[in-house]
Amino acid sequence: MILILFSSIFIIPVLMGWGKIMENIWGVLFQGISGKILSGILGLSLIWTVISFFTPLNINIEIPSIFSGLFFFFKNKLYQNFYKLTKKDFKVLSVSSLVIIFAGSFYPYILDHFGYYIPTLKWLTEYGLVKGISNVDLTLGQMSVWHTFQAGFSNFSDPFLRINTVLLIIYSMYSIEKKNWIHLCFLPILLLFSQSPSPDLPVIIFSVIILNEIIAGNRNITLLFAFSVFVFTIKPTMIWLPILVFLNFVFIFKSNFKQFLLGSSILFLFFVKNIWTFGYPVFPIAIGDLGLSWKPNSEVLKISSQFAIMKTYDMQYTYEEIQNFSTWDYIKNWFSLEGIKSKINIIFILSLIIFIVFAWIKKKKLITLICISLLIKSIIVLAFSAQYRFFTDVFFVIFFVIFHEYFDQKKAVIVFSILSVFFISILSFPEFIQRYLPSFRAGNFMRGFEKEQIYKPATYEYQQFHTFKVGNFKFNMVHHYPYSFDTPLPAITPAYFFDNVKAGIFPQLSDKNDIKKGFIWKKMTSEEKEEVQKVINTIKNNDK
Numbered sequence: 001m002i003l004i005l006f007s008s009i010f011i012i013p014v015l016m017g018w019g020k021i022m023e024n025i026w027g028v029l030f031q032g033i034s035g036k037i038l039s040g041i042l043g044l045s046l047i048w049t050v051i052s053f054f055t056p057l058n059i060n061i062e063i064p065s066i067f068s069g070l071f072f073f074f075k076n077k078l079y080q081n082f083y084k085l086t087k088k089d090f091k092v093l094s095v096s097s098l099v100i101i102f103a104g105s106f107y108p109y110i111l112d113h114f115g116y117y118i119p120t121l122k123w124l125t126e127y128g129l130v131k132g133i134s135n136v137d138l139t140l141g142q143m144s145v146w147h148t149f150q151a152g153f154s155n156f157s158d159p160f161l162r163i164n165t166v167l168l169i170i171y172s173m174y175s176i177e178k179k180n181w182i183h184l185c186f187l188p189i190l191l192l193f194s195q196s197p198s199p200d201l202p203v204i205i206f207s208v209i210i211l212n213e214i215i216a217g218n219r220n221i222t223l224l225f226a227f228s229v230f231v232f233t234i235k236p237t238m239i240w241l242p243i244l245v246f247l248n249f250v251f252i253f254k255s256n257f258k259q260f261l262l263g264s265s266i267l268f269l270f271f272v273k274n275i276w277t278f279g280y281p282v283f284p285i286a287i288g289d290l291g292l293s294w295k296p297n298s299e300v301l302k303i304s305s306q307f308a309i310m311k312t313y314d315m316q317y318t319y320e321e322i323q324n325f326s327t328w329d330y331i332k333n334w335f336s337l338e339g340i341k342s343k344i345n346i347i348f349i350l351s352l353i354i355f356i357v358f359a360w361i362k363k364k365k366l367i368t369l370i371c372i373s374l375l376i377k378s379i380i381v382l383a384f385s386a387q388y389r390f391f392t393d394v395f396f397v398i399f400f401v402i403f404h405e406y407f408d409q410k411k412a413v414i415v416f417s418i419l420s421v422f423f424i425s426i427l428s429f430p431e432f433i434q435r436y437l438p439s440f441r442a443g444n445f446m447r448g449f450e451k452e453q454i455y456k457p458a459t460y461e462y463q464q465f466h467t468f469k470v471g472n473f474k475f476n477m478v479h480h481y482p483y484s485f486d487t488p489l490p491a492i493t494p495a496y497f498f499d500n501v502k503a504g505i506f507p508q509l510s511d512k513n514d515i516k517k518g519f520i521w522k523k524m525t526s527e528e529k530e531e532v533q534k535v536i537n538t539i540k541n542n543d544k
Helices: 002-026 033-051 059-075 078-084 087-104 111-126 145-153 163-178 182-193 200-215 221-234 240-251 257-277 298-312 319-323 327-335 340-362 365-384 392-403 409-428 431-436 441-445 494-503 526-543
Strands: 465-470 473-478 505-509 519-523
Touching (some): 002 033, 002 059, 002 078, 002 087, 002 163, 002 221, 033 221, 059 078, 059 145, 111 145, 145 163, 145 221, 182 409, 200 221, 200 365, 221 257, 240 257, 298 319, 327 340, 365 392, 431 441, 465 526, 473 494, 473 505, 494 505, 494 526
Antiparallel strands (some): 465 473, 505 519
């Protein structure tokens, strides 16, 4: 907890300094401490994304970035902004920050933390954006902009990767500054995302902030659209947000094209980044084939697509069984999955129906546009992979739009207090959720409170791996564990290794002497097949 506190106190002024730099370039997103911080997050994320094409985001990048932010923080006396907080505001901020830091000190438990977040950060800090990295592990082709942002702070400022905890403190500050208290009601639920650099947290927070700014009458079209596109680059399932901002300013405020240029530039950078790492403009969709040599193998993409379809049904049916579903089976089985997933699916559809009725009753253009945007997003998600984690943000948006005028400070503080006790209890005593909600699988990986958390956040170490070589690719593979979260790079997961074997291909270095020049896939030669068989034999012998 103490180290997270120090990290937060250090990072927030840096972001404010960078926010001032960005405001000097493109204007003010909105007034206040949180407005500067969000501008700083946007600016640094874009700058580090561009830099990562050419060099790793190591300490040589982090230190100059920190000094630049701190220089402008003190030069412009931005610390004076904190004096504007009243004693009552400061008390609410202090209590909420303490709760957030405590929650952030627990062990990470989201499986993507080990299989996707940490490996992505390791590649970014050690090599930067690597061309064709999806050939090593398809999930690495995502390289979310949020992980670029986390990677930039991970060498010195935030070595425990708790940037989401810092973001929650910033979010509570926004709620207090804007006197929009409904955000405090969301905070306890979002504590579940504070232990990992999960992109789910920033997209939920940024979406309701942008929504709040639009409802409040913020007409900074250029920056609101740019930030909505930025949210999309963090997680493309947030496509509804730039659609909403675009429709709102075109049909309500009659904007001109020039005001969308900055957002369009961010979108272009997103496409270039994906093409560089994945081979196609939007991960994980193989649309827009440019015939690049480093694009993933079609058979591997097919396996990934089949897995996504099975994940839609919580892996309770095989791909072949799903293929034989009738239209009614697709719908019925999705609503009748065993465990909590089916309940979430039902609530999701009911929430959409309620919001459609709400929009029809209100008959307000903005609410209608929000409804249309959410429906577009929902149709896209349902068509590709209807996993509940792809539409979690919809619940927050619908609740916000319907109830944002209902919560005053007193009501919000009461809800915040009750829910904080509940979710902190879950983190501290996970046996409860493991016993009474076994279908929530992530709960099985929660660990209770340990006294060491008072000083530093809890982290895992494994460091068990073997080194192999196939063709010109020498790699490490974790031993007796599915994820390569702390395996030295270059690393390949056992699952992706066998996907390659199944497809009869294997990743190879474009230049055997330089990993930074990227990866391609090649059909295995007879010699490489023998090398792969040796790897398989080693795995089998170790499993005995």
